Amino acid sequence: MIRSTTIVRLSDKLPLAASTDDSQDQGDLAKYTAEDKEIIRKLNQTSEPRASIESGPYNHHYLIANGLIYITICEKSYPRKLAFTYLDELDKEFINSYGHRIGQPDLRPFAFINFDNFIQKTKRVYEDSRTSVNLDKLNSELQDVTRVMTKNIEDLLYRGDSLDRMTNLSSSLRAESSKYRKAAKQINFDAMLRQYAPVVGASLIFVFLVYWIFLR
Numbered sequence: 001m002i003r004s005t006t007i008v009r010l011s012d013k014l015p016l017a018a019s020t021d022d023s024q025d026q027g028d029l030a031k032y033t034a035e036d037k038e039i040i041r042k043l044n045q046t047s048e049p050r051a052s053i054e055s056g057p058y059n060h061h062y063l064i065a066n067g068l069i070y071i072t073i074c075e076k077s078y079p080r081k082l083a084f085t086y087l088d089e090l091d092k093e094f095i096n097s098y099g100h101r102i103g104q105p106d107l108r109p110f111a112f113i114n115f116d117n118f119i120q121k122t123k124r125v126y127e128d129s130r131t132s133v134n135l136d137k138l139n140s141e142l143q144d145v146t147r148v149m150t151k152n153i154e155d156l157l158y159r160g161d162s163l164d165r166m167t168n169l170s171s172s173l174r175a176e177s178s179k180y181r182k183a184a185k186q187i188n189f190d191a192m193l194r195q196y197a198p199v200v201g202a203s204l205i206f207v208f209l210v211y212w213i214f215l216r
Contacts, residue, residue, distance in 0.1 A: 002086065002123050003058065004033055004073040007094060007115070008040050009102060010064060016102065017094070017112045019119035032058050032073050038157055043069055046164050048149045050087075052080055055153035063087040066095050067102065080148065086126045093118055 007017040020029070032055060039053060039060055053060040054076070061083040062071040070087045095102075098112050155161040 001075045001078060002072055002083070002126060003029055003075065004036070005090070005119050005123070006036060006040075006069075006071050007090070007112075008069040008071070009107075010043065010045070010067050010069050013040055013069075014107060015109050016068070016098075016107070017110060017115040017119070019116045019123070021123075029073070032056075032060070035153055035157070036060060036071055036073065040069055040071060042156070044164075048164075050084060051149040051151060052083075053151045053153050053156060059083070060153070061087065063091060065091045066099065068094070070094075082126055084148070086122065089122055090119065093122075 004020045006015060008015050035055055047064060049064045051062060057076055058073050059076055060071060060073055062069060063084065070090055072083060072087060074083050094115060151161060
């Protein structure tokens with residue numbers, strides 16, 4: 001289930017629209033909406049364009065597109081593929097409706113709060129992941145989430161982890177480099193064994209024969 005959605009301008013973190021699931025008790029959601037704000041604060045032009053951040057019973061999913069941040073809180077069991085398809089659909093409609101205005105410097109917070117109507121309507125479509133429409137979306141190849149970065153909220157907020165694209169690329173490259181160095185060492189070791197194993201084997205046989213002939 002989708003519990004909360006917020007749209008924010010990336011450049012200055014100005015909130016433009018938001019929607020929360022009013023059918024549920026919001027007391028338990030306060031902690032996670034506060035985490036939303038911390039995640040948004042960390043995002044910039046060099047951040048990963050989409051990512052999932054795990055936090056207790058919920059996941060935060062965000063999309064950066066067209067100079068905007070779309071972030072949603074979903075129950076952990078809700079499919080990531082549907083969450084990002086949902087955010088993509090919001091982006092298309094929001095840009096179609098307000099794209100010509102989002103760069104205006106004099107915008108007030110929640111200037112497009114009426115967009116909540118579209119968010120609520122779209123949430124209802126995506127509410128049940130088992131409907132035939134949503135099953136078709138899950139089976140579609142249009143939304144590949146296997147490469148979407150996943151983080152843990154504690155690593156992100158309290159252990160200095162980053163959502164920066166270059167930082168994560170550098171970490172991936174370091175991991176790959178380490179993996180290839182280990183593979184190269186193993187290849188060199190195997191080659192050395194193939195090269196010297198016959199010599200060592202012959203030497204051991206020779207020593208054994210000498211021992212057997214002269215020292216018995």
